[in-house]
Amino acid sequence: MQANNLPLWLALKFVPRLAVHKKIALVEEFGIKPLFTTKQSRSILTSSHGLTAKQLAAFEAPDWQKINAVIEQSIQCSSELIPFEDDCYPQLLKQIYDPPLVLFIQGNKKLLNRPQLAIVGSRNASIEAREVSFAIAQELSQSHFVVTSGLALGVDAAAHKGTLSVSEATIAVVATGLDSIYPSRHKKLAQDILKKQGAIISEFLPGTQARAGHFPKRNRIISGLSLGVLVVEATIKSGSLITARCAIEHNREVFAIPSSINNAQAKGCHWLIKQGAKLVESFADIVEELNPVDISGLHLEVERQDQQKPQQKTNNIEQKKNPQKDLCKDALLASVGFEITPVDRVVSRSKLPIEEVLTRLTVLELSGLVSAVPGGYLRVK
Missing domain, CATH: 1.10.10.10 (Winged helix-like DNA-binding domain superfamily/Winged helix DNA-binding domain)
Incomplete structure (x- = not known):
């Protein structure tokens, strides 16, 4: 990618109310530069693509002041911008319906095209769920998978920490700008991820704070980056099921860990298993589905484990309020x-x-x- 194309990709990102897949189709038809520099292209856009006046204005006169400010803010928070056409842009992520046109990244961008397995689950995870996440993350990392998660409390944090405990790199996908950490208590965890040559990525501009609507968008990136998604513990209405649904839409593998029928925190996992998700009792169950993996010329050969780890299941430790007890x-x-x-x-x-x-x-x-x-x-x- 030519360095001067980055502002154009940001300009394309800022074209209002135009779906990402349509923006990508325009780039494939015209090229990123002609879209903004060739009057003939804009004439065709007007006549045959049904763009609104505001959309056409965004092509004819991009807000360069805003674009330059975003680039400068990104530099100030030690992040790099990776546009869709960059060689470092994750190839698997390109396959989803609405990939980000620009990714913001802190840390090791070489991880983005390595085989990844997402581990997600409840923020209010039971102690057993956290232990399982930690242990499986360790084994995946030591078998050349990159563990990807969302830097959230509970299962996400345990997965990142499990990877770091064996001095391997992990990817955290966040729902804020990279100039802030959410939740704030994970600032130390974020620092540790970067120290271990990991990466923190986002599609959100610097200055963007956490909002409820950002997390489903974050979840689709977690799924899009990964070969499969492991749901460790989740309620029926959990955001982790959004990630699992994204994985199905993205034609990725979905894994789920079962638990006791008395564990309300695990009902989402049980539902996924009923729908055909792979039941996971040990790391070997994941390897069985994903080994060997061959994507974009990267061949990953992971040896099957000779001895499976003792079965660990997730259980509910949520303390239910009862004034009588x-x-x-x-x-x-x-x-x-x-x-x-x-x-x-x-x-x-x-x-x-x-x-x-x-x-x-x-x-x-x-x-x-x-x-x-x-x-x-x-x-x-």
Whole structure:
């Protein structure tokens, strides 16, 4: 790509109320430069493409002051702009219906065309969901996949941290401009991602703050970048199901991790499995679908795991408010899952002395919140 084409791609981005796929079709028909520099092209646009007066004005007189300001703001927040025609632009992302015309990126842009697997799930994730996300992210990263997620609380953060724990690079796709981090508590995580040669990307201009409508747009990019999407834990109305739906639309693989039927946080995963998503109990289940992978000349050979990791399932630790049972607020309850949880695991999760753990488990059992069973405890409510 010629460097001076970048302002033109931003100008195209700012053409109002014209769908992305139509903008790309115009570039394919005329070329990016002629669209803005050739009167003949603009004449054809007027006569045969049904553009409005405002759209034609955006081609004839782009707001260069705004465009230059965006470029300068991007430089100030240490980000780079990658337009659609750039060699570094993700080839898989180009295949979706409405790819961003320009990507903003901080960090390692070489990751964008490496094979990626998205890990998404609940922000209010159970401790088991976070553990599963962390462990699978580790294994994917060590098997030459780039783990991509959304820098959100819960599952997303666990996936990024799992990758970083084995000193591998991860991609975070965000729903704000790159001059801010959302949620703000993840500023340290974002810094760690960049230190480990990872990348943070966005389609939103610098200065853009988090809004509800931005997250579905962010989710389609997560899916578009990836060979498949793993949903670790999600409610029926979870934004993670939007990502899964995008994956189906993008002809990507969809994976889901099952859990207890009592776990309301996992009903979205169970629904996905009913719809045909691949049920995942271990890393090997993902490799079975994606190995070997061959995209854009990149051949990835991942050896099957000789021994599968012990099955880990996601469980609900959301503390339901009940004014009649203050014990529901006991933090220890979050360390007990809806499947058998050994006492030593409760101790490890809660970081409390075993004597205190045993005492509080007994109180919770007498209150009907947990049940003692062979091998440990089960959460009942």
